[in-house]
Ligand code: HEC
């Protein structure tokens with residue numbers, strides 16, 4: 001705030017306070033012995049000109065003294081910061097520090113507990129959920145239910161594995177899905193065959209040509225049975241869970257252009273204690289009875 005406007009506010013505020021004192025004391029009716037009236041008459045009812053009751057007057061005085069004291073101690077008078085240097089940000093930071101210190105103690109305690117046990121601890125799950133909301137929900141959804149390209153973390157279907165170790169590794173180091181693009185490598189016929197073969201729910205639609213193409217180009221990563229490979233993050237292609245969609249059009253897009261889902265590494269963002277707590281939270285999502 002420029003010093004002109006600061007001065008403007010100070011003058012206005014001080015003038016208002018002085019004006020209020022004058023209003024209160026300058027116009028005060030002195031206690032009198034005879035009953036005077038103000039001369040106002042409403043429907044034959046006259047108004048007495050009695051002084052304010054003392055307690056009422058004192059309330060006014062107290063609130064004005066409070067206002068002056070407040071403006072001396074706290075910021076409020078233009079740019080004047082108040083004699084104790086209080087700020088909103090300072091107070092917020094102090095409260096945050098207190099919370100952080102409390103959370104640190106909790107995190108230390110949790111760090112000593114195995115993931116399986118921590119995943120069942122109600123209080124730890126609530127703390128884990130808060131961390132998840134801050135660091136993970138933008139991609140995986142606030143309920144961890146996922147979205148196209150972002151895996152659901154509540155089910156039993158894992159790209160990289162759902163053991164505590166694998167989850168911790170995923171969060172710490174991140175993951176990069178590497179599904180190659182087949183445009184120009186496979187013929188349109190082959191892409192069509194294998195996409196139809198994968199999308200088919202009716203076994204009668206599972207052509208030998210599709211199976212053949214799959215065995216040639218895809219089995220190395222997705223497995224001979226197409227059930228996936230946790231080491232490569234190659235998804236199971238036989239279930240009803242699709243990261244990028246299981247319609248024939250979606251599958252063709254995946255095949256033509258490839259897919260490269262990226263889970264960012266969090267080792268430079270989160271402490272090992274926080275990663276441990278998040279691992280337990282994620283582990284609990286699919287293993288705790290809902
Ligand atoms: C920028 C988006 C993004 C953020 C933020 C993110 N993730 Fe991920 N995560 C992904 C993507 C994309 C994948 C899938 C990677 C792939 O396709 O190979 C993934 C995969 C995972 C997996 C592996 C799932 C499986 O089936 O094996 C876990 C576990 C996971 N994330 C947990 C977390 C946690 C916990 C956080 C918060 C600390 C988090 N993610 C933050 C995008 C994100």
Ligand code: HEC
Nearest residue numbers: 177178179217218221233234235242243244245259260261
């Ligand atoms: C080099 C290993 C590799 C090969 C070879 C490979 N894939 Fe993949 N595939 C992956 C990986 C890894 C992913 C997951 C990509 C991601 O997470 O972003 C994937 C994803 C997919 C998906 C998406 C699944 C979903 O849930 O949406 C389909 C469909 C698929 N592959 C089909 C095939 C077919 C058909 C072939 C053979 C033509 C093939 N893949 C060959 C590694 C491979």
